[in-house]
Amino acid sequence: MTDDPQITDPRFDGPGPDATWHAGLARGIVAIQRCGGCGAHQAPPSLLCRACGAPAPGFVDASGKATVYSATTIRRRDGAYNVSIVELAEGPRLMSRVEGDPEAVRIGMALTARIVEEDGIPVLVFDPAPAGGAA
Amino acid sequence: MADANRGRIAIVGTGITNRWEAPGRTAFDQAQEAALLALEDAGLTTRDVDGLFCSLSASGTPVLNVAERLGLTLRHADGTMVGGSSFVFHLRSALGALSAGLCDVALVTYGSNQRSAGGKLVAMPDPQPYELPYRPLYPISSYALAAARHMHEHGTTREQLASIAVAARDWARMNPAAMERGPLGIDDVLASRVVSDPLTKLDCCLVTDGGGALVLTRADRAKDHAAPVYLLGVGSAVSHRQIAAMPDLTTTAAAQSGREAYRMAGLGPGEIDHVMLYDAFTICTLMFLEDLGFCTKGEGGAFAASGAIAPGGSLPVNTNGGGLSCNHPGMYGIFTVIEAAEQLRGRCGARQVPGAEVALAHANGGVLSSQATAILGAPSTI
Ligand SMILES: [Zn+2]
Numbered sequence: 001m002t003d004d005p006q007i008t009d010p011r012f013d014g015p016g017p018d019a020t021w022h023a024g025l026a027r028g029i030v031a032i033q034r035c036g037g038c039g040a041h042q043a044p045p046s047l048l049c050r051a052c053g054a055p056a057p058g059f060v061d062a063s064g065k066a067t068v069y070s071a072t073t074i075r076r077r078d079g080a081y082n083v084s085i086v087e088l089a090e091g092p093r094l095m096s097r098v099e100g101d102p103e104a105v106r107i108g109m110a111l112t113a114r115i116v117e118e119d120g121i122p123v124l125v126f127d128p129a130p131a132g133g134a135a
Numbered sequence: 136m137a138d139a140n141r142g143r144i145a146i147v148g149t150g151i152t153n154r155w156e157a158p159g160r161t162a163f164d165q166a167q168e169a170a171l172l173a174l175e176d177a178g179l180t181t182r183d184v185d186g187l188f189c190s191l192s193a194s195g196t197p198v199l200n201v202a203e204r205l206g207l208t209l210r211h212a213d214g215t216m217v218g219g220s221s222f223v224f225h226l227r228s229a230l231g232a233l234s235a236g237l238c239d240v241a242l243v244t245y246g247s248n249q250r251s252a253g254g255k256l257v258a259m260p261d262p263q264p265y266e267l268p269y270r271p272l273y274p275i276s277s278y279a280l281a282a283a284r285h286m287h288e289h290g291t292t293r294e295q296l297a298s299i300a301v302a303a304r305d306w307a308r309m310n311p312a313a314m315e316r317g318p319l320g321i322d323d324v325l326a327s328r329v330v331s332d333p334l335t336k337l338d339c340c341l342v343t344d345g346g347g348a349l350v351l352t353r354a355d356r357a358k359d360h361a362a363p364v365y366l367l368g369v370g371s372a373v374s375h376r377q378i379a380a381m382p383d384l385t386t387t388a389a390a391q392s393g394r395e396a397y398r399m400a401g402l403g404p405g406e407i408d409h410v411m412l413y414d415a416f417t418i419c420t421l422m423f424l425e426d427l428g429f430c431t432k433g434e435g436g437a438f439a440a441s442g443a444i445a446p447g448g449s450l451p452v453n454t455n456g457g458g459l460s461c462n463h464p465g466m467y468g469i470f471t472v473i474e475a476a477e478q479l480r481g482r483c484g485a486r487q488v489p490g491a492e493v494a495l496a497h498a499n500g501g502v503l504s505s506q507a508t509a510i511l512g513a514p515s516t517i
Binding site: 044069084093 | 264265266268269270271272276279280281283284287328329330331332333377378379380384
């Protein structure tokens with residue numbers, strides 16, 4: 001075995017990018033990728049950097065600071081809730097939810113990340129940042 | 136010098152079932168009826184078809200199912216699935232296949248029974264794990280997020296969005312085949328139930344059954360048919376799958392697909408007589424007007440609210456009544472091409488655009504994800 005040539009590419013060894021993201025959330029971490037080649041951040045993760053094409057970008061912990069890029073209130077018979085696109089301070093955008101009153105969510109509002117458990121699965125949500133806080 | 140692909144192929148037959156509420160019929164029934172109508176319109180039979188371009192929400196292997204049911208013997212097939220714009224992607228593929236001699240008679244067909252089958256917009260068959268926990272309504276919440284951002288950046292208003300639904304209805308009132316033909320005012324749209332802010336129920340397309348089909352040949356053969364409509368230009372583009380991955384929520388990839396279609400056709404937005412824009416939601420019409428150059432970015436709301444796109448306005452848009460008021464069987468793109476072709480053939484009765492020689496049909500898929508633009512011309516443009 002030890003003398004066999006490597007038949008798989010070691011750059012892609014280990015858990016896949018989606019698995020790394022979910023494992024991060026389970027440990028209370030928002031793991032986003034930072035490309036060693038061009039420096040771009042990205043999330044959701046991928047096997048390569050979408051900005052420059054470099055393979056297997058590594059993971060870093062996101063700051064958890066973000067702003068609302070766009071927001072909608074979904075109105076159902078059993079209540080209203082927010083769905084937002086949040087822009088992380090590092091740049092990537094993700095769909096998420098801003099907690100609290102959905103009517104109070106505004107584009108540009110500063111947010112702080114929080115990981116909650118829903119149906120046994122860790123889910124990334126955001127709280128409005130305290131005044132003078134994250135921006 | 137004109138692009139070699141300009142006018143190289145032509146639509147020689149169109150088929151539309153006009154069965155928008157048809158319990159007891161399958162998606163395949165609708166697709167087959169549309170195909171037969173299109174072939175009869177072209178003076179051809181299923182024996183003549185050697186290329187099939189087909190995409191259905193109801194089937195993961197649409198080419199196989201439709202070819203079996205129609206009894207086709209195929210040399211070429213394309214089941215490209217990029218949502219509601221698939222059929223305009225098929226036009227671009229058919230341009231390549233017909234030009235290269237891979238097939239001689241191309242059939243593009245679609246059918247749906249989504250209204251009878253459950254009355255909901257059919258989700259694309261690929262759940263999105265990075266969206267799922269947040270319970271967005273698919274697909275309206277994605278369009279609502281684009282609309283909210285457009286309002287934020289450009290001051291677009293709900294009244295302006297509502298004017299798009301009203302213009303579509305005013306056109307539908309002149310189309311005996313349109314599903315919704317009752318009077319509609321701005322206040323009606325604003326007063327309807329908000330589903331996902333800022334979009335109300337009346338900012339959303341209909342949910343209907345239906346089928347549509349096109350038959351295409353190379354231009355040299357098209358002359359033998361009664362009313363050929365030439366493909367002057369066609370462009371396609373994909374920008375994302377999930378709405379959060381859209382590079383800029385206020386500019387769609389229609390800017391790219393349109394640029395390519397205009398380049399191939401050697402035409403600009405000022406030379407288009409008739410326009411079909413895929414209106415799954417009012418915000419779609421607004422953004423495509425901007426991205427295809429009919430007005431500047433940020434002016435789509437004011438342009439629509441001025442009455443420009445309504446009957447009697449300067450730019451006839453969605454003359455069949457659109458997805459908002461005519462029909463929307465899940466993947467609507469083929470109907471933008473059918474109405475554009477029928478306008479150029481002068482077959483549109485009360486809603487006919489007088490003297491229309493050049494039409495633009497634009498289609499959208501996913502959640503503003505895929506965009507495709509076709510520019511069609513009457514024989515006088517060749
Ligand atoms: Zn990179």
